[in-house]
Amino acid sequence: MTRKLVIVCAVALLGACAQKGDLEPLETQTLPPTPTGAEAPPNAAELLELDTQAAPERSVELRRRSEEREDDAFDLPPPE
Numbered sequence: 001m002t003r004k005l006v007i008v009c010a011v012a013l014l015g016a017c018a019q020k021g022d023l024e025p026l027e028t029q030t031l032p033p034t035p036t037g038a039e040a041p042p043n044a045a046e047l048l049e050l051d052t053q054a055a056p057e058r059s060v061e062l063r064r065r066s067e068e069r070e071d072d073a074f075d076l077p078p079p080e
Contacts, residue, residue: 023048 023044025031034041 031041031044032047
């Protein structure tokens with residue numbers, strides 16, 4: 001019984017990841033309104049792009065060796 005359940009779940013998971021079509025809104029839903037100043041409404045690919053503030057680039061180099069931490073004025077002990 002459990003073997004059949006595992007096989008059915010595996011087939012369902014494999015079938016769910018095989019979709020290759022473009023993203024489109026459901027029939028009952030529409031895309032967001034056109035932003036102010038834009039000539040055309042954004043398509044699905046443009047809506048999926050991350051904003052610069054949502055995924056900023058790393059601006060500091062990672063530390064390669066251990067260093068003492070500086071005192072942090074906001075590192076307070078937990079309340080009692």
